[in-house]
Amino acid sequence: MNLSELQLDALTEVFNVGAGQAAANLSEIVGDEVRLSVPRIQFYDRTEINPGTLALADQRVGSVRQLFSGPFNLDASLLFKEERALEIVQEMIGSQVRVEDLVDFEQEAMCELGNIILNGCMSTIADVLQIELTSTLPEYTVAASDVVVGGLVSDMTQPVIMVLHIDLTIEKRQTHGYLVFLLSSGSLAELVVALDRFLGRI
Amino acid sequence: MTDPKTLLIVDDSRVSRMMIRSLVMAKRPHWTVIEASNGAEALQVVGQQQPDFCTMDINMPGLLGTDAAEQIAREHPSVRLALFSANIQESQKARASQIGVKFVAKPVSEKSVLEAVHFFEGAAS
Numbered sequence: 001m002n003l004s005e006l007q008l009d010a011l012t013e014v015f016n017v018g019a020g021q022a023a024a025n026l027s028e029i030v031g032d033e034v035r036l037s038v039p040r041i042q043f044y045d046r047t048e049i050n051p052g053t054l055a056l057a058d059q060r061v062g063s064v065r066q067l068f069s070g071p072f073n074l075d076a077s078l079l080f081k082e083e084r085a086l087e088i089v090q091e092m093i094g095s096q097v098r099v100e101d102l103v104d105f106e107q108e109a110m111c112e113l114g115n116i117i118l119n120g121c122m123s124t125i126a127d128v129l130q131i132e133l134t135s136t137l138p139e140y141t142v143a144a145s146d147v148v149v150g151g152l153v154s155d156m157t158q159p160v161i162m163v164l165h166i167d168l169t170i171e172k173r174q175t176h177g178y179l180v181f182l183l184s185s186g187s188l189a190e191l192v193v194a195l196d197r198f199l200g201r202i
Numbered sequence: 203m204t205d206p207k208t209l210l211i212v213d214d215s216r217v218s219r220m221m222i223r224s225l226v227m228a229k230r231p232h233w234t235v236i237e238a239s240n241g242a243e244a245l246q247v248v249g250q251q252q253p254d255f256c257t258m259d260i261n262m263p264g265l266l267g268t269d270a271a272e273q274i275a276r277e278h279p280s281v282r283l284a285l286f287s288a289n290i291q292e293s294q295k296a297r298a299s300q301i302g303v304k305f306v307a308k309p310v311s312e313k314s315v316l317e318a319v320h321f322f323e324g325a326a327s
Binding site: 006018 | 221
């Protein structure tokens with residue numbers, strides 16, 4: 001599917017606003033400034049996606065994944081390097097839990113973190129586009145990057161995939177997180193319909 | 203309020219510029235609106251056209267909006283500036299306050315644009 005320059009601009013800006021909300025939520029959780037990169041949207045064939053595409057090669061990765069449904073369906077993931085994920089969990093609940101017990105809380109804490117960030121982002125996008133989106137509960141996975149990325153693109157019904165590259169850098173810890181959104185070609189077409197309505201209101 | 207004023211909109215997103223322009227023109231049709239798509243271009247336009255007001259995005263390729271705003275505030279203190287950004291963290295609001303400019307949170311909407319317009323006209327801070 002070919003998007004016009006204006007549609008691509010609108011798509012990037014809408015997700016930029018969503019990521020801004022996500023960064024604000026993350027900043028509040030970790031008590032630190034989160035630097036946002038300039039967002040960049042790229043479309044891939046499902047078979048082209050690999051850890052290198054997402055700058056995650058040769059790492060263990062923590063992934064929080066949520067599916068959003070509405071006028072279009074979207075598969076949203078927040079990805080962190082594994083050791084950084086534990087640091088964030090420590091930041092969230094560390095004062096109440098012994099360091100050696102932190103790993104017991106990792107699953108729950110990362111799901112909550114992902115839920116706050118991904119829902120913050122997608123709720124903002126829904127408001128801007130004047131649509132309603134519902135989400136599944138977040139799922140947290142820790143694995144080698146090729147396993148995590150392989151899982152993300154395993155759905156054969158999503159041949160065309162949109163990746164929004166936005167770095168969320170937690171300033172003092174030099175921790176990077178990535179927001180990745182996957183869509184089927186059918187959902188992309190529906191998203192473009194919502195974007196055109198949004199552009200029509202300007 | 204029918205004073206002719208010139209507003210410079212700085213944003214790397216054409217859609218954002220279109221939205222701000224459209225909402226401002228609806229409220230203040232007698233204003234002249236000019237645009238720049240990045241911080242460096244904004245510095246050049248301010249030097250050449252001396253706008254009264256400026257809305258500035260923060261996350262743009264090249265020069266950050268906060269840095270461009272700081273330079274404009276220092277070199278052209280008569281320009282009233284509003285940082286208009288999706289990056290709504292406290293750190294960004296603190297930076298805006300430090301530079302002495304208004305912070306307005308995106309998304310671009312009638313409410314957020316009016317917040318900037320009222321600030322420009324001195325009715326709110």
